[in-house]
Every structure is written in C-alpha cells, then in structure tokens.
Amino acid sequence: MPDVIWWISVNGEQRGPFSTATLKNWFAEGKIPPDALIRSDNGPWVLARKARLTPIDWQSVFNGAVLAAGVLLAIEVFWFALSDPLSARWLCGLLIAYVFFAARTMRRDRASDKK
Numbered sequence: 001m002p003d004v005i006w007w008i009s010v011n012g013e014q015r016g017p018f019s020t021a022t023l024k025n026w027f028a029e030g031k032i033p034p035d036a037l038i039r040s041d042n043g044p045w046v047l048a049r050k051a052r053l054t055p056i057d058w059q060s061v062f063n064g065a066v067l068a069a070g071v072l073l074a075i076e077v078f079w080f081a082l083s084d085p086l087s088a089r090w091l092c093g094l095l096i097a098y099v100f101f102a103a104r105t106m107r108r109d110r111a112s113d114k115k
Contacts, residue, residue, distance in 0.1 A: 009037040009045060066102045073098055 006023050007016035010033065018026075026032045027048070034049035077095050081088035 004040045007039050008032065008048075009039075066105065070095070070098055070102055 003019050005017040036048040037045040038048050039045045077091040
C-alpha cells in the first residue's frame with residue numbers, strides 16, 4: 001500500500017508534501033497545532049485534531065466484537081448455571097461451538113493476512 005501524501009496549512013501557509021510517518025511523529029511531538037488544517041493527496045482540508053491518519057482496521061474491530069460476544073455468552077452461561085443447571089448445560093454447548101467458530105475465523109483471517 002503506497003504511503004499517503006499529506007499537506008499542512010498553518011496560519012494560511014501551505015507546507016508539504018509529507019509522509020504519514022512524518023505527520024504521526026509531529027503529532028506525537030506536539031509540533032502540529034490542533035487548529036491546523038491538513039489534507040491527504042487531493043482530499044478536503046480538515047482540522048488536524050479530527051484527521052484520521054490511518055485507515056480503520058475493520059478486521060480488528062470484527063475480532064473484538066466476536067470476543068466481546070463470547071465473553072457475554074460466558075457470563076450468561078455462568079448466570080444460568082446458578083439458577084437452572086439444565087439450561088446451563090445447553091448454553092455451555094453453545095459457548096463451546098461459539099469459541100470453536102471464533103477461533104477458526106480468527107485463525108483464517110491471520111492466515112490470509114500473511115499471503
């Protein structure tokens with residue numbers, strides 16, 4: 001994936017082009033004021049404090065949601081085990097199937113990332 005070219009406008013003065021790595025370093029060091037305007041390639045100017053320098057990794061978001069759902073299911077199994085052991089047995093089987101599915105999905109995603 002090619003690096004994005006960034007432009008900065010501070011007090012009406014345009015500077016650039018800069019790489020994403022340079023911009024991230026400058027943000028971390030506080031060299032870019034939050035009210036500065038930046039844009040990528042030919043994109044619109046946005047406030048520096050609202051700019052997204054990296055794309056969202058939707059696969060990580062999905063994996064986090066899968067894990068969160070698994071934790072909620074495990075809590076429900078525990079809750080039912082206290083009140084109704086028969087329901088807990090059924091939910092425990094569901095939890096095992098869910099964990100198997102989640103682990104298999106995440107393993108497949110990691111394998112496709114390496115290609």
